[in-house]
Amino acid sequence: MTTTDASSGARPETSGRAPGGDAPGATSRPAPRDGEPVLRLRSIGKSFGSVRALSGIDLDIPAGKVTALVGDNGAGKSTLIKAISGIAPPDEGQIVWQGEPVHVRTPKDATALGIATVYQDLALCDNLDIVQNMYLGHELLQHRLLDESAMELGAKQALAELSVVTVRSIRQVVGSLSGGQRQAVAVAKAVMGNARLVILDEPTAALGVSQTAMVLGLIQRLAERGVAVLVISHNLTDVFAVADYVAVLYLGRIAGSGPVGAFDTHSTVELITTGRTSRATSPDASDAGAVGGAAS
Numbered sequence: 001m002t003t004t005d006a007s008s009g010a011r012p013e014t015s016g017r018a019p020g021g022d023a024p025g026a027t028s029r030p031a032p033r034d035g036e037p038v039l040r041l042r043s044i045g046k047s048f049g050s051v052r053a054l055s056g057i058d059l060d061i062p063a064g065k066v067t068a069l070v071g072d073n074g075a076g077k078s079t080l081i082k083a084i085s086g087i088a089p090p091d092e093g094q095i096v097w098q099g100e101p102v103h104v105r106t107p108k109d110a111t112a113l114g115i116a117t118v119y120q121d122l123a124l125c126d127n128l129d130i131v132q133n134m135y136l137g138h139e140l141l142q143h144r145l146l147d148e149s150a151m152e153l154g155a156k157q158a159l160a161e162l163s164v165v166t167v168r169s170i171r172q173v174v175g176s177l178s179g180g181q182r183q184a185v186a187v188a189k190a191v192m193g194n195a196r197l198v199i200l201d202e203p204t205a206a207l208g209v210s211q212t213a214m215v216l217g218l219i220q221r222l223a224e225r226g227v228a229v230l231v232i233s234h235n236l237t238d239v240f241a242v243a244d245y246v247a248v249l250y251l252g253r254i255a256g257s258g259p260v261g262a263f264d265t266h267s268t269v270e271l272i273t274t275g276r277t278s279r280a281t282s283p284d285a286s287d288a289g290a291v292g293g294a295a296s
């Protein structure tokens, strides 16, 4: 199985059946089985004025697996994430969520579908504690008062489900946490809702060795829980440690994608830097649409 069917010539349906973002209702559907695509992108394109940031992006993100999105600076990784998470909707193409074409026009639409994004700056408040951060904006109330014990329990459970054991107290202010712990809190917060897809932008970029290992473990546990995980990373060691599938972006196009076993460091670096690879065993090398598509 590959994470993209760029070679199949799939094109967006023109039925206009997209249900819109008001009440996508997709979270009430049964969870897709491992390996089944939660999200399919078809012919996604996005321009900023004369800058063509994304072109013809076909990508499947399967449940219960980690998909790594790699690419050089300016390749379009953040733009793709913004398109999926409703921050900057695409100009072209189709987003198919659990089999249904949808429009993701705002971050709220994405949340309603079950898409949670953990941005690099994590958007946590340093002066608030873990519980306050996790429930910021959707605090639990009882008789019009904050239900502190319910929120403490929820925060504890969310961290425990991800096997986060290094946090001493959930009443610790986030500003006093290590980088890895902050990442863990941000991930736990993101998945506290019913997230079916978790997108992480450079989750280990600012971390040391042991904290990186902790966050990679966290990513694997998310996938084990059946969540589809999409990770952006510049660090190929991390990618090969954690990914089931790899997709390489080059100048706004998918230069190659497939199971991680079809990639090695050399071919991945080639794809990232040139959009091509000379390796015969390269990912999707037999599919002209994938690897070859990058340079067209």
Ligand SMILES: Nc1ncnc2c1ncn2[C@@H]1O[C@H](COP(=O)(O)OP(=O)(O)OP(=O)(O)O)[C@@H](O)[C@H]1O
Binding pocket: 048, 051, 052, 053, 071, 072, 073, 074, 075, 076, 077, 078, 079, 080
């Ligand atoms: N708001 C914007 N206005 C104009 N151009 C933009 C905008 N956002 C992105 N771009 C352009 O789109 C292209 C893709 O940018 P993007 O930020 O998606 O790259 P990236 O792969 O995330 O890079 P990096 O690894 O540096 O974060 C770049 O050429 C960038 O300059």
Ligand SMILES: [Mg+2]
Binding pocket: 077, 078, 079
């Ligand atoms: Mg970026």
